[in-house]
Amino acid sequence: MVQRSDRVSTVGSENPSPPDRSVPEMAGGWPLIGHLPEFLKDPVSMLEQGWQEQGELFQFRIGPRKFVLFSGPEAHDFYFRTPEDQLNAKAVYQFTVPIFGRGVAYDISPELMAEQLGFLYPALRESAMRRFARIMFAETRRFADALGESGEIDLPHAMNELTVKIASRCLIGEEVRAQVDTGFAEAYHDLQNGINTLGFFLPRLPTPAHRTRDRARQKVAEIFSRVMAERRRTGAQPDDFMQTLMHARYKDGRALSDDEITGILLTVLFAGQHTSAVLATWTLLELLQAPAYLERIRAEMQEVYRESTEAGFASLKQQVALEHAVREGERMHPPLIMLIRKVLKPLQYKGYSVPEGTLAVVSPAVSHRLPHVFADPERFAPERFDAPASEDKQHHFALIGFGGGKHRCMGKHFAVMQLKAIWTVLLDRFDFHLDSEFPAPNYGSWVTGPVEPCRLRYRRRPSTGLFQ
Numbered sequence: 001m002v003q004r005s006d007r008v009s010t011v012g013s014e015n016p017s018p019p020d021r022s023v024p025e026m027a028g029g030w031p032l033i034g035h036l037p038e039f040l041k042d043p044v045s046m047l048e049q050g051w052q053e054q055g056e057l058f059q060f061r062i063g064p065r066k067f068v069l070f071s072g073p074e075a076h077d078f079y080f081r082t083p084e085d086q087l088n089a090k091a092v093y094q095f096t097v098p099i100f101g102r103g104v105a106y107d108i109s110p111e112l113m114a115e116q117l118g119f120l121y122p123a124l125r126e127s128a129m130r131r132f133a134r135i136m137f138a139e140t141r142r143f144a145d146a147l148g149e150s151g152e153i154d155l156p157h158a159m160n161e162l163t164v165k166i167a168s169r170c171l172i173g174e175e176v177r178a179q180v181d182t183g184f185a186e187a188y189h190d191l192q193n194g195i196n197t198l199g200f201f202l203p204r205l206p207t208p209a210h211r212t213r214d215r216a217r218q219k220v221a222e223i224f225s226r227v228m229a230e231r232r233r234t235g236a237q238p239d240d241f242m243q244t245l246m247h248a249r250y251k252d253g254r255a256l257s258d259d260e261i262t263g264i265l266l267t268v269l270f271a272g273q274h275t276s277a278v279l280a281t282w283t284l285l286e287l288l289q290a291p292a293y294l295e296r297i298r299a300e301m302q303e304v305y306r307e308s309t310e311a312g313f314a315s316l317k318q319q320v321a322l323e324h325a326v327r328e329g330e331r332m333h334p335p336l337i338m339l340i341r342k343v344l345k346p347l348q349y350k351g352y353s354v355p356e357g358t359l360a361v362v363s364p365a366v367s368h369r370l371p372h373v374f375a376d377p378e379r380f381a382p383e384r385f386d387a388p389a390s391e392d393k394q395h396h397f398a399l400i401g402f403g404g405g406k407h408r409c410m411g412k413h414f415a416v417m418q419l420k421a422i423w424t425v426l427l428d429r430f431d432f433h434l435d436s437e438f439p440a441p442n443y444g445s446w447v448t449g450p451v452e453p454c455r456l457r458y459r460r461r462p463s464t465g466l467f468q
Contacts, residue, residue: 020353023068026050026060034061043443044337044365051366057352063201067340067359070349071367073395078349079341079362080397080405084110087360091342095203098214099194099270101221104263112250116264119248120410123171123241123268126313131239132170132414133313136421139166144429150459155284156449159277159422164188166418167273172265173240175227184223190216191266192274195446224262241268271411275335278449279401280419283329285450286380287423288434293382294427297322301424305466316420324382326419327392330401332380334364335447339403364400365448373398428466430458 026049029035038046039062047069050058056071070079079087090113093106100107104116122128143162147153164185169177176184194213204210228246230236237243245261256264287294300321305311339362347354354360369377374391375384384391392399402409409415426432435457439450 020348021351023057023059023352023354024054026058027053029061033063036062040443044363044441047338047363047366048369051370057349059358065359066357067361068354069361069363069366071363072370073367073373073397075349076362076367076397076400076404077395079360080403080408082341082347084406086343086345086347087341088344089341091344092340092359095195095200098203098210099191099217100267101217101259101263103257103260105267115250116260117410119245119264120241120268122244124410124414129413129417130313133316133417133421135170136166136418137311137425139169140422140425144425147430147458148460150457152455152457154453155456156277156281156452156454159280160189160192160273161185162422163273163277163280163418166422167269167276170414171241171268172224173227173238173242175230176223176242179223183219187216187219187223188269191220192270192447193445195274196444200446220266221259221262224265225258228258228261241265268411271409271415274447275409276415276418278335278447279326279329279333279415280422281449281454282333283326283419284423284432284456285434285438285454286329286332287325288432288456289438290380290382293321293325293380297325297423298427301428301466302464311421311424311466313417316417316424319420319424321382322420322423323416324385325423326416327385327399328380328382331368331374331392331399333441333448334368334401335449336401336403337365337443337448338363339400362400367400428464429460431461433457 026035028038030037035046046060050060050069051071056075057068059066059068061067070076090106090110096105097107105113108116140162143158143165165177165180168180168184190212193209194216196209199205199210199213224242227242231238231243231246242261242265245256245264248256250256287297297319300319304315304318341360343354343356343358343360346356347360368374371377373394375381375389383389397404402412402415433456434454436455439454441448442451
């Protein structure tokens with residue numbers, strides 16, 4: 001990591017730049033390709049270096065495309081509050097269309113997208129979340145039972161497997177959960193691999209990964225369509241999100257097509273699973289480096305569950321120490337290192353002009369480690385979220401691992417609850433040990449987990465009687 005100074009950006013301070021001044025450029029860059037080599041090698045270090053040089057606002061180039069990075073809570077506030085017709089996500093996230101499909105998410109008008117997002121609200125109500133919490137505990141117990149007394153796991157792979165099972169059962173339905181081990185998980189994994197850095201720039205390039213992605217999308221669509229056809233044939237109407245979408249109607253009275261339902265389900269599944277698996281992995285890896293805080297979490301578990309009649313939604317809410325560990329994992333290792341919008345109309349920020357066509361960026365990976373925002377930012381310190389420090393509350397855009405503004409992740413509370421349920425059970429059941437060095441991030445994936453394999457040894461702990 002680049003060592004940061006404690007300086008605060010001077011952009012827009014006592015001597016603001018004159019109106020319409022160009023955004024300062026990051027040093028270096030090559031003819032034609034710009035900062036591409038540095039970006040491909042380590043994008044976070046590259047962006048940190050730009051912040052060191054220029055402060056909260058600077059531009060860089062990757063190939064022919066110009067980017068401007070907005071860093072820090074004040075810049076985030078401007079970024080996330082800028083209207084969609086000026087700073088646009090749809091124009092950037094076309095690389096998701098081959099994965100989610102036509103007619104959903106970033107392939108439709110903002111008005112239709114708002115309607116589709118409205119279909120999600122029943123899945124996020126407290127009554128649904130209470131049911132989801134029970135599923136999260138049940139699936140994690142089943143996962144823990146299968147581990148036996150001791151052994152070794154590849155942590156990213158294990159967390160991906162477990163969160164696919166949880167999210168598919170919670171958000172899609174029992175029938176899809178039953179097929180996780182017989183085709184769905186493999187197809188879904190191939191879809192995940194379709195989200196990569198190359199795919200962002202050239203989503204239709206016929207690479208092996210993209211061809212595999214397209215075949216996987218077709219297989220998932222076939223699985224979902226078979227489930228829906230069987231429900232219609234038998235009249236079964238289980239209480240799950242797939243059925244909610246099968247009943248849903250647009251404002252004009254039109255029902256959703258099977259492909260639209262598939263696309264929305266995949267959108268929700270990615271939101272509720274992919275980033276969760278990565279964040280679950282980083283959270284445990286950091287906790288293994290902080291044994292005192294890990295014991296604090298276990299002590300809190302003893303206190304909560306010896307007095308609780310049920311492991312579920314209410315008990316998870318009481319686990320503040322564990323939640324702060326998850327949030328610190330989000331701060332230090334945000335699964336999405338960059339969030340990008342396209343400038344459709346020129347922006348004016350503190351006397352600087354960002355021209356139309358520029359790709360405007362915020363980077364949680366950079367902004368979460370700014371020393372004037374977070375004290376000792378390189379240190380894993382979940383207690384920074386305790387009162388009175390409450391470092392995340394100094395500004396409502398200090399922590400942006402789940403985005404912000406209109407496009408803030410709707411599944412944030414689901415994700416945090418899922419991680420708390422997973423580590424409540426697994427930390428009660430097992431001791432984990434990382435024998436190798438702390439893993440480096442894998443920047444080749446759009447969702448940034450550790451370089452794999454990342455193997456841990458585990459051994460069953462003496463029974464506490466809480467989750468056996």
